[in-house]
Amino acid sequence: MNCPSTPAGERNKKPITEALHPVFSSSTGDVLEIGAGLGQHAAAFAIAFPELNFWPTDPSSYHRASIDSWQQTLALPNLQPARSLDLRSANWHTKIAKAVHGKKFSAIICINVLHISPFAATEGLLFHAGALLKPGGLLYVYGPFKLNGTHTAPSNNDFDIYLRKRNPEWGLRDISSLKKIAGSGGFCLTQVKHMPANNLSLFFTVI
Numbered sequence: 147m148n149c150p151s152t153p154a155g156e157r158n159k160k161p162i163t164e165a166l167h168p169v170f171s172s173s174t175g176d177v178l179e180i181g182a183g184l185g186q187h188a189a190a191f192a193i194a195f196p197e198l199n200f201w202p203t204d205p206s207s208y209h210r211a212s213i214d215s216w217q218q219t220l221a222l223p224n225l226q227p228a229r230s231l232d233l234r235s236a237n238w239h240t241k242i243a244k245a246v247h248g249k250k251f252s253a254i255i256c257i258n259v260l261h262i263s264p265f266a267a268t269e270g271l272l273f274h275a276g277a278l279l280k281p282g283g284l285l286y287v288y289g290p291f292k293l294n295g296t297h298t299a300p301s302n303n304d305f306d307i308y309l310r311k312r313n314p315e316w317g318l319r320d321i322s323s324l325k326k327i328a329g330s331g332g333f334c335l336t337q338v339k340h341m342p343a344n345n346l347s348l349f350f351t352v353i
């Protein structure tokens with residue numbers, strides 16, 4: 147397979163698929179992926195969960211081309227063409243709702259995005275994702291996070307410093323601040339699952 151991928155994505159796609167399995171294996175409908183990057187997760191999920199229809203998005207045209215190369219190479223019927231979505235845009239949710247003709251998603255997934263984007267992207271996700279989900283729908287967020295102001299591992303502290311040097315608006319987010327915003331956005335944090343390499347899976351459910 148010559149489609150673009152990252153070593154980290156190759157390593158984490160199996161544990162993430164396993165984390166999603168309890169919900170996704172018994173779900174049908176549509177799943178929106180935000181910040182889908184090169185598309186390797188979207189392709190893996192489309193194969194693992196054939197009853198679900200995946201809508202990958204990314205603000206980068208380079209990444210969208212990569213996502214579409216996975217779709218074209220694997221000819222997956224349940225992987226839609228990549229769309230542009232920037233969480234910092236005030237109307238990202240209304241644009242997506244229009245693009246899918248108002249249909250509601252069973253789940254929204256966002257993997258390794260919130261620490262590599264300004265905090266406005268985190269706010270945009272948690273304030274507006276609920277409007278796109280069916281009642282009881284899932285918002286799944288994966289990545290490294292702080293717990294009550296503390297890093298969960300020294301390597302996460304180093305990573306946070308590295309990110310903030312690259313861009314002062316980037317950095318690991320704290321779960322307590324995510325929970326507050328999620329509450330305003332109509333979500334409840336229903337599960338926190340520890341993942342390999344000091345990452346976490348966060349499961350938010352529409353209240």
Ligand SMILES: C[S@@+](CC[C@H](N)C(=O)[O-])C[C@H]1O[C@@H](n2cnc3c(N)ncnc32)[C@H](O)[C@@H]1O
Pocket residue numbers: 152155180181182183184187204205206209231232233234256257258259262263264267
């Ligand atoms: C580290 S990559 C993760 C890609 C993929 N989810 C993965 O885990 O391999 C971060 C992704 O977030 C996207 N991104 C950055 N800022 C964003 C924003 N404001 N809204 C949506 N996506 C964003 C980037 O374009 C990039 O594809």
